[in-house]
Amino acid sequence: DAGITQSPRHKVTETGTPVTLRCHQTENHRYMYWYRQDPGHGLRLIHYSYGVKDTDKGEVSDGYSVSRSKTEDFLLTLESATSSQTSVYFCAISSTDTQYFGPGTRLTVL
Amino acid sequence: QKEVEQNSGPLSVPEGAIASLNCTYSDRGSQSFFWYRQYSGKSPELIMFIYSNGDKEDGRFTAQLNKASQYVSLLIRDSQPSDSATYLCAVGLISGGGADGLTFGKGTHLIIQP
Numbered sequence: 001d002a003g004i005t006q007s008p009r010h011k012v013t014e015t016g017t018p019v020t021l022r023c024h025q026t027e028n029h030r031y032m033y034w035y036r037q038d039p040g041h042g043l044r045l046i047h048y049s050y051g052v053k054d055t056d057k058g059e060v061s062d063g064y065s066v067s068r069s070k071t072e073d074f075l076l077t078l079e080s081a082t083s084s085q086t087s088v089y090f091c092a093i094s095s096t097d098t099q100y101f102g103p104g105t106r107l108t109v110l
Numbered sequence: 111q112k113e114v115e116q117n118s119g120p121l122s123v124p125e126g127a128i129a130s131l132n133c134t135y136s137d138r139g140s141q142s143f144f145w146y147r148q149y150s151g152k153s154p155e156l157i158m159f160i161y162s163n164g165d166k167e168d169g170r171f172t173a174q175l176n177k178a179s180q181y182v183s184l185l186i187r188d189s190q191p192s193d194s195a196t197y198l199c200a201v202g203l204i205s206g207g208g209a210d211g212l213t214f215g216k217g218t219h220l221i222i223q224p
Contacts, residue, residue, distance in 0.1 A: 031209055033211055035214075040216065041216065042198070042214045042215060042216035042217055043154070043198065043200075043212075043214040044214070045211040045212070045213075048210065048211050050209065056210070058211055059211075059213075090153055090154070094209060097159055098142075098144055098156050098159050099144075099156075099200075099212060100156065101153040101154050101155070102153060103152075103153050104152075104153050
């Protein structure tokens with residue numbers, strides 16, 4: 001499973017509240033990613049990181065910010081959650097040949 | 111806008127038959143191509159990757175790439191009920207793990223009928 005964990009695995013929150021999702025890897029990979037998966041849209045890239053403090057936007061970055069202060073941790077923050085951000089969030093790392101995914105976080109914004 | 115297109119299905123195949131899954135992509139500069147399998151409620155897991163035109167075989171799975179036609183496919187031989195899942199096609203602009211991220215299709219739901 002490429003040593004990727006995500007926390008929390010499930011979260012229910014209310015509109016307007018801040019939410020932070022954590023991705024942790026144990027294998028010292030340089031590249032890390034956050035995707036969201038929604039019915040009818042498939043997996044879409046939110047943000048990615050190519051090193052400590054080096055991040056860039058993906059296809060659907062509006063409303064999200066990220067931080068990477070250590071190689072092993074990549075945080076995704078929703079500053080003010082909205083119902084449209086209800087989704088399953090997957091973290092991924094890039095290995096030599098492909099990307100491997102974490103177990104996912106199911107976020108519900110009421 | 112990079113796009114990856116897949117038939118959403120469901121694709122129903124008898125057990126023991128060959129399942130054929132197809133994917134087209136819009137960006138001619140794409141260099142890396144991946145097939146993931148995703149069971150309901152689980153995370154995507156890699157089945158195969160392919161970088162060069164032609165066929166690549168791994169056990170019961172064969173990936174086929176045609177860059178001129180911007181087409182990639184996955185064949186599953188001797189289909190088993192455990193192969194029932196959603197199959198995701200993904201494309202990257204560079205070889206390897208896709209440093210700037212992958213673009214995914216919406217997936218094809220495959221059902222293997224016992």
